[in-house]
Amino acid sequence: MSEARFTIVGAGSMGLLFAAKLALSGHALEVEVGVKRREHKEALIAEGIKLHDGNVDEGKDKQPAIVHPAIGLLTELGQAHTLGQVHFIVLTVKQSAFNPEFVREIRAMMGPESWVVCMQNGIGHVELLELEIPRERILLGITTEGAMKSSDVETWHTGKGETSLGAVVYNPASPALAAQKKLAECLERAGFRTFLSKDITRRVWQKLVINSVINPLTAILQVRNGQLPEIPSSLQLMRELFDEAMAMAAALQLKLDTELWEQLLEVCRKTAGNRSSMLQDLQSGRPTEIEAITGGLVREAGKMGMTLQTHQTVYRLVKALEGSATGRD
């Protein structure tokens, strides 16, 4: 019996990165990857995951590591459970994939020692999972690892980051804590710096605030992250969005880092040459994460009777840009 079993759900840049690094970390782990499309499954079985270190632009000549974890459609995974073996179902798909059918498929994968680990941006996914899955079985992960996909089977580890893990509600007596420790141990061994957090919600919100500023603005203005604070009126918009989101966090009694604004500017500097995922999604005609990020904020505000006017406007603009992707002129 292997030490732990991982079902990585989703084979985007991050899913492939986690699956490959975990599989490469030794025989103590059993790793399988769940995908949605049959062609994707077949491509991954035929070619394996190709993992590159560095940026797509820089490393075209280097040989990737090639890994062959088990691959299956979501409906084919997680059937057999081994008693005493901890099982992590790591969800790396976008929140927009969390429809009722998907949640039922995840539920069907779970055995007595399964944990669902959410790696999503934004907020609102726990509520969607809870329709079928007990809240105590859900862990949250926030990562700043950088990854980019160059094909269905090829992923690039573009930047080392940190991963924080925590339970939706912190309870030191819960078996969730032992599960988190085991998960952190596996991730560390696979090469990911990992921390346990007693207040993961705070970290979720900090990432949410940063994403809610950078993602929609870069997508609407069609600029790279580093340009955002360089344009005076764009910097004003950043500050406006930031202040509204912070007011919302304060209304929810969340104590976010006092220097979060400086961290936000630092993210823009460090990722200056990157196109945000939302800009990439819009430019490729894919749905964006606007519902999970800005939509999540706007809806939370609505529940409190607040209106985040600037977030609401950029939310509608990004929705309109998604809607007009085929008709842009």
Place this chain on the structure above:
Amino acid sequence: MSEARFTIVGAGSMGLLFAAKLALSGHALEVEVGVKRREHKEALIAEGIKLHDGNVDEGKDKQPAIVHPAIGLLTELGQAHTLGQVHFIVLTVKQSAFNPEFVREIRAMMGPESWVVCMQNGIGHVELLELEIPRERILLGITTEGAMKSSDVETWHTGKGETSLGAVVYNPASPALAAQKKLAECLERAGFRTFLSKDITRRVWQKLVINSVINPLTAILQVRNGQLPEIPSSLQLMRELFDEAMAMAAALQLKLDTELWEQLLEVCRKTAGNRSSMLQDLQSGRPTEIEAITGGLVREAGKMGMTLQTHQTVYRLVKALEGSATGRD
């Protein structure tokens, strides 16, 4: 002595249209066109104004009317005045051209019977002119004539419209009324449907409200006018901008048409295939009219202690798009 003298300032699509139609309307008028660039002056002298009827796409085979009014740089015009001859200085440039030097040049053109006629979109230009020119000498014109330029000397009369004229402050005893009547007579003879308005400010604001909805949104979303109300979240944004602008007009005691929202939708339908001037300007890397339109609204609101949150956001977005025009990705 001719019946009236026209100095058309600016040789954009609208300036060339008015100059050509007035010049074609008979020998009773003296028409001159003032331009900024020497090459533009030389091109117009060499080739004349080429006036087409209809859309650029449809009429490429038809022969244009060619007209040769007097052409000069702004500094060369309006020196000699004939006693008893009314003189209309029709400003067809964008409000952004109204810098102190420009206003002084216009002032220098004026004789005892000169009237300055502002055809600008937005608000704020009268205040800029007033720094040098008496308010009683300023007339306002609002036109829905359609025009498009295809070269420095070529303009297309793409749609027949209506032109309203009025004084900044209506006063039936003022000589401005006689001047407006003469101007209307000349414009009618040149083929423009023209009305005198006792409340031109109301019409200025109605056009402002419509422009403040259509122009920034089409520019940010990069869609043609007809698409705006077709995309659900874009329609929500239109309504948001409209309501904010109407609240502002109400605060200024302006009684705008009660069916202005329907008129706005009608404009989108009638000009469905058009790219708004702001979208065209952004796409060509030219400065837009955002300062005169949305900027004018936002500043008026500021004077009243109001904040038009959605207008402020789209204002900043368009400013950022102007600023990033070279860096878009």
